[in-house]
Amino acid sequence: MLLIHCPHCREDREEEEYSYSGEAHIVRPLEPEALSDEDWGDYLFFRKNPRGIHHEMWYHAVGCRRYFYATRNTLSYEILETYKVGEQPQVRAQGAVQ
Amino acid sequence: MSQINRLNSKGRIDCDSPINFTYNGRQMQGVAGDTLASALLANGVNLVGRSFKYSRPRGIVGHGAEEPNAIMQIGSGAATVPNLKATQVELYEGLESASVNGWPSVNFDLMSITGWFGRMMPPGFYYKTFMYPAKLWMTYEHFIRKAAGLGSAPVQDDPDHYDKLNQHCDLLVVGAGPAGLVAAREAARAGARVIIADEQNEFGGSLLASTNSIDGQPATSWVDELVAELNGFSNVQTLPRSTVFGYYDHNFLGILQRRTDHLGISAASGSRQRLHRVRAKRVILATGAFERPLVFAHNDIPGVMQASSVSTYINRYAVAPGQRMVLFTTNDNAYQTAIDWHRTGRALVAVVDSRPAPNGQIVQEVKDLGILVIAGSAVIEAQGGKRVKRALIAPLNADGTEITGAVQKLVCDLIACSGGWSPAIHLSSHTGAKPVWDQAIIGFKPGKSVQQERSVGACGGTYSLADCIAEGASAGAEAAKLVGCGDGAVHFPMPQVEEYSEQPPQALFLVPHTKATSRAPSQFVDMQLDVSASGIELAVREGFKSVEHIKRYTAMGFGTDQGKLGNINGMAILANALGQSIEQTGTTIFRPSYSPTTFGAIAGADVAGLFDPERYTAVHRWHQQQGAEFEDVGQWKRPWYFPQSGESMQDAVNRECLAVRNSVGILDASTLGKIDIQGPDAAEFITRIYTNSYLKLAPGKCRYGVMLKEDGMIFDDGVCACLGDNHYLMFTTTGGAAGVLAWLELWQQTEWPDLRVYFTSVTDHWTTATITGPNARKVLAQVCDDIDLDQDAFQFMDWRDGTVAGVQARVFRISFTGELSYEINVPAQYGRYLWEALIAAGEEFDITPYGTETMHVLRAEKGFIIVGQDTDGSMTPADMNMDWVVGKNKSFSFIGKRSLQRSDSVRADRKQLVGLKTLDGTQVLPEGAQVVFDPQQAIPMSMQGHVTSSYYSANMGHSIALAVVKGGHSRLGQTVHCPLADGRTIAAEIVSSVFYDPKGERQNVQ
Secondary structure, eight states: OOEEEETTTTEEEEGGGOEEEEESOOOOOSOGGGSOHHHHHHHHHOOOOOSSEEEEEEEOTTTTOOEEEEEEETTTOOEEEEEETTOOOSOOOTTOOO | OOOTTBOSSOTTSEEEEEEEEEETTEEEEEEETOBHHHHHHHTTOOEEEEOTTTOOEEEOOOSSTTOSSOEEEESOGGGOEEEEEGGGOBOOTTEEEEESSOSBOSSSBGGGHHHHTGGGOOTTHHHHHSOSSGGGHHHHHHHHHHHHOOOOOOSSOOOOEEEEEEEEEEEEEEOOSHHHHHHHHHHHHTTOOEEEEOSSSSTTGGGGGOOOEETTEEHHHHHHHHHHHHHHOTTEEEETTEEEEEEEGGGEEEEEEESSTTTOSSOSSSEEEEEEEEEEEEEEEOOOEEEOOOOOBTTTSTTEEEHHHHHHHHHHHOBOOOSEEEEEESSSTTHHHHHHHHHHTOEEEEEEESSSSOOOHHHHHHHHTTOOEEETEEEEEEEESSSEEEEEEEEBOTTSSSBOSOOEEEEOSEEEEEOOEEEOOHHHHHTTOOOEEETTTTEEEOOSOSSSEEEOGGGGTOOOHHHHHHHHHHHHHHHHHHTTOSOSOOOSOOOOBOOOOOOOOOOOSSOOOSSOTTTSSOBEEETTTTEEHHHHHHHHHTTOOOHHHHHHHHOTTOSTTTTTTTHHHHHHHHHHHHTSOHHHHOOOOOOSOSSOOOHHHHHTTOSGGGSSOOBOOTTHHHHHHTTOEEEEETTEEEEEEOOOTTOOHHHHHHHHHHHHHHSOEEEEOTTSEEEEEESTTHHHHHHHHBSSOOTTOOTTBEEEEEEEOTTSOEEEEEEEEEEETTEEEEEEOTTTHHHHHHHHHHIIIIIOTTSOOEEEEOGGGEEEEEEESTTHHHHHHHHOOSSOOOTTTSOTTBEEEEEETTEEEEEEOOOSSSSOEEEEEEEGGGHHHHHHHHHHHTGGGTOEEOOHHHHHHHHHHTTOOOTTTTOOSSOOTTTTTOGGGSOSSOSSOOTTTGGGGSTTTTOTTSEEEEEEEESSTTOOOOTTOEEBSOTTSOSSOOOOEEEEEEEEETTTTEEEEEEEEETGGGOTTOEEEEEOTTSOEEEEEEEOSOOSOTTOOGGGOO
């Protein structure tokens, strides 16, 4: 069971207080109607599944009820950082484009 | 039978405190401090079970968690516990024990006939033999299970209580042997908060059975002083009888504390076992090592034991488990067992050492005692039936791979074996650290730490007592410093330890026989699951190469002992068969649990009524008093129907349905989710979430809305009311309330933080009583005089503030039945009062309370969908024939809108909501029934849809159903068929999904 630092509460709390909410930094297209089915499908369905560094969204469901981002190593389950929505990660996978 | 093997020496037992117990129905006596295993051995019992596959007689081999054979059923009745290891069961007065294998008894086992054709049961036997025909598997399985099963689980409810404790600490020390004790002491002295846990009944680990002296006193005295010192620290929690069974992510560990198991089968009071869920900043693993057995022919005959276990029984329990011992070793360490045995005065036939020229300090001391040491030889086979009678020994070549001379027989009843030691790397493995092979200790050591932990002492491959103590001290000081306590310097006064300097051990994983492995009598690697050396070699011949595959094919290490004894030998035999090194072959990964953990402790108090929270409405007690049957909706208990005396469920539902349509009914709708939404951008936000627009919804008005996921599929529905400027109340489905709130917060926080809008769940704040039916207005008028209830003044989809039965209320004129309805909301503390006032007001109209079943029937008559029943996450509004709810001219592309134009969303053959009317109106289709167009087609049929809702409608006088059928909207009037599991096929006509009052006129009753 993971120990996760909530950047809003600024505390390490047990995983059972949170729920996982998928990949982070997915931006909703401003004009959905302008997108082809394929591009819209990419936004809707396609997600990264990296072996290693992953930026993901968590929800402090039974705490402050705020969403935030975490950088987690999917191999070791190590959480390298957590940060607020609107902020950028300090840790990135090697070769990742900013 | 008396305790024929009890010695006069002291040990850690109290010979003056006899304890009576039974074994397989026989009365026996042990003493305080005994384990069941030591008491059985004291009584001369060694045969304790039959093996899993071949039903071979098996005896006690070890003295702790590693024991593969002595598996017992303890106690009887509801509190009985199966599959405990006798080596870990502390004796108490009246203990009942029984072998788990062996039928009709362990001494005469009919199943052992399979031993005669054991060669016909190679690895994969079950897969190979019982594979075909597949339909007979159930028959085979029945007999295999009976033959192969371990103990029996109780069929009654567990009478005991269990609890859980969540804990945090600076340092968790696992294992209270010399290294662990000193580590805990050093960290505690530096001020760290320490938990130290050990699976044994008392702290001391290997020192409890040691004859070493420390600082000139017996090792156990040194332990006693250290334990007393630890107990004196307020920042130390000592947990004996506590097994750390799992090491999970981020230094989270599980500890099973057996609080009362040593006192009796069931706790007299309080909890029997406690699960400690510990989050530790640092962990020190000091879990010791297991002695490695030696693999020779028929090494499973009762009387073949681990050398260290023989010493433990002598030194700790004052039991000599035999009369004439042969000691078979590959190392100096086991010579201690010869010295211990010699002290009992019983016959020591010989020490057989596989090394050509053992000449260590302790070897010399043994020789000086006049004990025969046969060097360069091995026990190649044990002989005997239910007990060892002879050991066959033969000289070996220098690397232990071949027999070089004549075989001779040694008469004995005990063969003590030692193949060296294997570090107990289990917990380190749990963290994901990859074990590394160390040729110097001939074993796997913990790999590089991946969590905040360190292994010390024997589990890290350090075997000298002095080194273990030094390592423990420095690790304890280091851990304390890492958590901010102390300077990392060791303050512990290093004791003087008398130790022999040891010569190198020999690696001997498979003792050669005069016959080839495949022809020799079975050489067992894993006793519990009957895996032999020849089985591993056969698996390799059949093409298996990976250690993980071999493990699964042969079942090696799959027993309740997790292969603590045999695994390393098995991997070495595998490596040899593959012609590669052990390092190349690698090891299987140990996973939790380290040893079996009771479900009771894992569940703790979260059972029965405490398994899941239950939510009750404010009117719940009234429903109970009326004899309502309840239905679970999420965590809510909702009245399902209100049976009157003698009524069946169908009778009650029919009566309730007719009452609503003909007069008036009342429903407790308090469980509907309610979210209070406020803020200057509230209307904009809601409009982006729902498919329709709320920008022009005026205060006092309601609107029904559907919300979609971004993929265009229906996610939730409900009414949303405008309470005032910038203030809305959103109703959600009962089960969807939490998910909808999280959904709103997701979009507001991550995508549209610029919108000023705030959400509060107010579900529990309100009681909602729905009165519905042609007489609803008349009922409400009796208890409400400050709202103009006139049809035109208070219209459908309006809401009003007012006073109902003297209580400030919000009244919504919305309807889920198609009848004139008022949903009356009052603060929950007035809920029951309001309810009873409405019941009284409705008396002259025979107001009828109804439950969820009637609610479902009435809404289905109207074709109103229930999200999650008629939809399943793959339904668009168009599929549900609800295009009217989708705003076509909204400026913002609401959630899910773009997806409604995807090619898949506009397919003509999507499953679409229709009504089904069975040709025989008395037949009620089962929900979930598949719809086909041609019932005569070959199986598997082409499935065209399925029934989502189905009821008998008393108002219609026939059954009704809702279904989703491919292209259903263009198939009105066609006949479809529902083939059922029982062989019947029911024909039905596709009709409109609105069965009752299709024009919606009943809503407007005067």
